[in-house]
Amino acid sequence: MKYLKVTLLFTALIVSSSGMAMDKTAAGAVAGATIGAITGKDVKSTVGGAVVGAGAGAMFKNGDKGKAARKGGAIGAAVGAGAAAVTGKSVLKGAAVGAGSGALIGEVTH
Incomplete structure (x- = not known):
């Protein structure tokens, strides 16, 4: 398992350094997914x-x-934090996911 985490971390670093050629949104998605996979279990x-x-x-x-x-x-962070607080979930995690979702929606709708 440790070898897998090191490999994923190394891959994230390579992708993020070569992300200058990629769109910033796509590079962020790849790096975020890799970090999420390393730190999480599902x-x-x-x-x-x-x-x-x-x-x-x-x-x-x-x-x-x-x-x-x-x-x-900014709008997504406020909505995500509020929704997380109402449902009894982590407010910080709700704000982070809300901010990410809101940013993507803001970029696409522009």
Whole structure:
């Protein structure tokens, strides 16, 4: 298991360094999914990592798409934190996933 985690971490570093040629959203999704897979134990953590990573990548874009992604991320973080608080889940995790989802929605709808 340790070998698998080291391999996944090494792969994430390679992808993130070569991510300059990739779209920032795609590079963030790959890096986030890899980190989610390393730290979690199921598919849900991998998908959550991909969403958060893609949202973070979208927020780092320049221009109107980046601005729309940042605005969507802020709204998504507030909604995600509120929903997590109401359901009794982790507010921080809800805010992170909400920000990632909101950033992706903001980027796509722009």
